[in-house]
Amino acid sequence: MAQVPVIDRSSTTERVAEALRGMLFAGELSPGEPLREVGLAEAFDVARSTVREALQLLAAEGLVTRYPNRGVVVTELTDADIEEIFGARLVLESAGVRAGVAGADLQQVAASLAAYARAAEDEALATHAHLEFHNSLVDLLGNPRLLASAHSLTADLRLGLASVERVRRNAKDQVADHRRLLRLIRSGNEKAAVAELQRHLAAAKTSVAARVIGS
Amino acid sequence: MAQVPVIDRSSTTERVAEALRGMLFAGELSPGEPLREVGLAEAFDVARSTVREALQLLAAEGLVTRYPNRGVVVTELTDADIEEIFGARLVLESAGVRAGVAGADLQQVAASLAAYARAAEDEALATHAHLEFHNSLVDLLGNPRLLASAHSLTADLRLGLASVERVRRNAKDQVADHRRLLRLIRSGNEKAAVAELQRHLAAAKTSVAARVIGS
DNA sequence: GGACAATGATTGTCGGACAATCGGAGTGTG
DNA sequence: CACACTCCGATTGTCCGACAATCATTGTCC
Numbered sequence: 026m027a028q029v030p031v032i033d034r035s036s037t038t039e040r041v042a043e044a045l046r047g048m049l050f051a052g053e054l055s056p057g058e059p060l061r062e063v064g065l066a067e068a069f070d071v072a073r074s075t076v077r078e079a080l081q082l083l084a085a086e087g088l089v090t091r092y093p094n095r096g097v098v099v100t101e102l103t104d105a106d107i108e109e110i111f112g113a114r115l116v117l118e119s120a121g122v123r124a125g126v127a128g129a130d131l132q133q134v135a136a137s138l139a140a141y142a143r144a145a146e147d148e149a150l151a152t153h154a155h156l157e158f159h160n161s162l163v164d165l166l167g168n169p170r171l172l173a174s175a176h177s178l179t180a181d182l183r184l185g186l187a188s189v190e191r192v193r194r195n196a197k198d199q200v201a202d203h204r205r206l207l208r209l210i211r212s213g214n215e216k217a218a219v220a221e222l223q224r225h226l227a228a229a230k231t232s233v234a235a236r237v238i239g240s
Numbered sequence: 241m242a243q244v245p246v247i248d249r250s251s252t253t254e255r256v257a258e259a260l261r262g263m264l265f266a267g268e269l270s271p272g273e274p275l276r277e278v279g280l281a282e283a284f285d286v287a288r289s290t291v292r293e294a295l296q297l298l299a300a301e302g303l304v305t306r307y308p309n310r311g312v313v314v315t316e317l318t319d320a321d322i323e324e325i326f327g328a329r330l331v332l333e334s335a336g337v338r339a340g341v342a343g344a345d346l347q348q349v350a351a352s353l354a355a356y357a358r359a360a361e362d363e364a365l366a367t368h369a370h371l372e373f374h375n376s377l378v379d380l381l382g383n384p385r386l387l388a389s390a391h392s393l394t395a396d397l398r399l400g401l402a403s404v405e406r407v408r409r410n411a412k413d414q415v416a417d418h419r420r421l422l423r424l425i426r427s428g429n430e431k432a433a434v435a436e437l438q439r440h441l442a443a444a445k446t447s448v449a450a451r452v453i454g455s
Numbered sequence: 456g457g458a459c460a461a462t463g464a465t466t467g468t469c470g471g472a473c474a475a476t477c478g479g480a481g482t483g484t485g
Numbered sequence: 486c487a488c489a490c491t492c493c494g495a496t497t498g499t500c501c502g503a504c505a506a507t508c509a510t511t512g513t514c515c
Contacts, residue, residue: 034308036308036498036499037498037499038498038499061464061465061466062465062466063465063466071499071500072499072500072501073500073501074289074498074499074500074501075498075499075500077293077466077467078292078293078296078498081293081296081297081300082296082300085296085297085300093249093251093466093467093507094465094466094467094506094507094508095465095466095507095508095509096465096466109383109384109385110385112381112382112383112386113383113385113386113389116331116332116335116381116383116386117331120331120335166327166331167327168324168327168328168331169324170324170325170328170393171327171328171331174389178385251467251468252467252468253467253468276495276496276497277496277497278496286468286469287468287469287470288469288470289467289468289469289470290467290468290469292497292498293467308476308497308498309475309476309477309496309497309498310476310477310478310496310497311496311497
C-alpha cells in the first residue's frame with residue numbers, strides 16, 4: 026500500500042479538547058479563567074454536551090479544574106502544586122536516570138536533547154522540547170504508564186508557564202546544563218547523575234515558583 | 241454545632257460511577273464485558289448522557305476501555321499490562337521505601353499493616369487492605385500526585401483479580417511477609433529493604449499473571 | 456451595617472431525535 | 486468451499502431543547 030493521506034478519525038469531542046489544549050498551552054487562556062459551556066459551544070459551533078465531554082477530558086488530565094455547580098476554570102497552580110509536581114518529577118526522572126546508568130538505550134534521550142538544542146531559539150518550542158527531554162528520561166524505564174504520568178506532570182507545568190512572560194536564562198546555558206546531565210548518565214556514575222538531576226530540578230522549581238506565584 | 245448527618249452532595253454522575261466501581265471490584269462485571277449505555281441508563285434509571293459521563297470518568301481511571309463507535313468494555317489486563325503495572329509499582333513503592341528508611345513517619349504504614357492483619361480472613365477485604373498497605377508505602381513520599389498514581393495502578397490490579405477465583409497462600413504468611421518488609425525499613429538498611437520489596441513484587445507479579453492470563 | 460430575600464446566570468440532568476459507524480447475517484461469485 | 490459484497494440491526498456520537506438545582510450578587514429591610 027502506497028502513501029495514503031491520513032484521515033482524521035477523531036471525534037468532535039476530542040477535537041474540541043485538542044483545540045482547548047492548544048489555547049491553554051499557548052497562554053490564550055489564563056489560569057483561573059472560567060470556561061463557560063454555552064460560550065464555548067457557540068464559539069466552536071458544537072453542542073453543549075460535546076463541550077462538557079471535552080472539558081471532562083481536560084479535567085481528568087488536570088489542565089482544568091471543575092468546581093461543582095460553578096463550572097470549570099483553567100487550573101491555577103499553587104506553590105504546593107509546584108512542590109508536588111517537582112517532587113513527583115524527581116521520583117520518576119531519577120528512576121529513569123538510574124535505568125540509563127544501568128544501561129538503557131540513550132538514543133532517544135540524545136535525540137530529544139538535539140531537538141531541544143535546535144528549538145532553543147524559539148520560546149514556545151523550547152519549553153516543549155525542554156520538557157520532552159525530561160520525559161525522555163522517564164521513558165528510559167520503558168513503562169508507558171510512568172511515561173504518561175510524566176507527561177501529565179509536565180503538561181500541568183506548561184499550563185503555569187504559558188501565561189507568564191519568559192525571563193529565561195541564556196538558552197545556550199540551559200542546553201549545556203542538560204548536556205552535562207546526559208554525560209553523567211553515560212559516565213555510569215549513578216550517584217553523580219542523580220545528584221545533578223536533583224540540583225537541576227531544584228533550580229528549575231525555584232525559578233518556576235518565582236514566576237508563577239502571585240501572577 | 242452538634243452532630244449533623246452527612247449530606248450526600250455528589251452528583252448523579254459520580255454516584256453512577258461509584259456504583260459501577262463497586263460492581264467492578266466485586267467481580268460482578270468481568271473483564272471484556274461490554275457496558276451498554278442504554279442498558280445501564282435503564283438499570284440505574286438515569287439519562288444516557290449521565291451514564292456516558294460516568295463511563296468517561298471510569299475510562300480516565302483506566303477501569304474501563306473505550307473503543308470508538310463500539311462502546312465501553314471492562315478493561316482486560318494483558319500480560320504486558322501486568323508487567324507495566326508491577327514495573328511502575330516498583331518505581332513508586334521503592335521510592336517510598338527509601339523515604340521510609342530516610343526517616344519518614346512510618347505510623348501510617350504500621351496502621352495499614354495492622355488493618356491488613358485484621359482483614360486477612362475475609363477474601364475481599366484482604367485484597368483491598370493488602371493493596372492499601374502498598375499504597376501507604378508510596379504515601380511516605382508525602383506527594384498526593386504520586387499517591388494518586390499508585391491508587392490508579394492498584395485499582396487496575398483489583399480489576400483483574402476480582403473476577404478470578406482466589407487461590408491465595410496462607411493469609412498469615414502473607415501478612416508476615418509484609419511485616420518483614422516494614423522491619424527492614426525500620427532497620428535503616430536501604431539496600432535490603434528495597435531488595436525485599438523487589439522480591440515481594442516479583443513474586444506477586446508471577447502469582448497474578450498466572451491467575452489472570454487466559455481467564 | 457448585617458441578616459435576609461429576590462434575581463440572574465450557569466450548571467446538572469433529563470428526554471428525544473437522527474446520522475454515522477460497526478459487526479454480523481445473508482447473498483452471490485469464482 | 487473460500488471469498489467478496491451488500492444489507493441490516495444495534496449502538497454510539499452528536500445535536501437540540503427543556504427545566505430544576507445551585508450559586509454569586511444585588512437589592513431590601515430592620
